[in-house]
Amino acid sequence: MVQAVVCIVMGSANDWPIMQGAADMLARLHIPYEVTVSSAHRAPQRTAALAREAAQRGVQVIIAGAGGAAALAGVIAAETILPVIGVPIDSSSLKGLDALLATVQMPPGVPVATVAIGQAGAANAGILAAQIVALHDAEVAARLRQYKAELAVGVEHAAAALQAQLQAQRDDPSTRR
Numbered sequence: 001m002v003q004a005v006v007c008i009v010m011g012s013a014n015d016w017p018i019m020q021g022a023a024d025m026l027a028r029l030h031i032p033y034e035v036t037v038s039s040a041h042r043a044p045q046r047t048a049a050l051a052r053e054a055a056q057r058g059v060q061v062i063i064a065g066a067g068g069a070a071a072l073a074g075v076i077a078a079e080t081i082l083p084v085i086g087v088p089i090d091s092s093s094l095k096g097l098d099a100l101l102a103t104v105q106m107p108p109g110v111p112v113a114t115v116a117i118g119q120a121g122a123a124n125a126g127i128l129a130a131q132i133v134a135l136h137d138a139e140v141a142a143r144l145r146q147y148k149a150e151l152a153v154g155v156e157h158a159a160a161a162l163q164a165q166l167q168a169q170r171d172d173p174s175t176r177r
């Protein structure tokens with residue numbers, strides 16, 4: 001079995017549809033990862049053990065996703081010197097604003113690199129974890145450069161498609177004013 005380099009942990013299995021975005025990005029960049037559920041509120045001992053043991057197992061970055069009164073990322077960050085990326089999940093009636101504030105507003109001394117709420121944040125957490133790994137892994141760095149180049153090509157295509165659509169409207173007499 002390949003050793004996980006990134007650990008994805010979430011406060012509930014119900015967070016998986018969002019957190020899968022982080023896993024997909026890591027898979028795309030060929031970074032081995034593991035996924036688990038833990039909760040600082042519901043299972044504090046399991047959460048502390050997971051955070052303390054991660055580095056010994058070879059994990060280099062932890063991604064923690066949680067919704068509501070999200071203590072998870074912060075509690076993990078308190079127990080390890082590994083970089084911790086927090087993903088606020090929009091699972092509560094406050095639509096993730098609660099989780100965003102709980103995750104980002106850490107006291108000085110215990111940082112959590114907090115990304116956007118929900119799906120965009122989960123995908124960005126995967127990319128950010130890869131960027132940390134890429135500092136000492138040239139193959140991951142090359143894949144990240146390729147990914148960025150693909151993003152830029154996507155924008156070129158979108159701009160060209162929009163121009164073609166606008167030109168077609170201008171050339172169509174039925175839409176002319």
Ligand code: C2R
Binds near residue numbers: 011
């Ligand atoms: P359930 O759907 O399991 O009731 O969980 C989870 O991340 C989830 O979004 C509801 C929400 O509670 C969050 N949760 C936390 C923590 N544990 C669970 N924020 C924690 O320890 O921070």
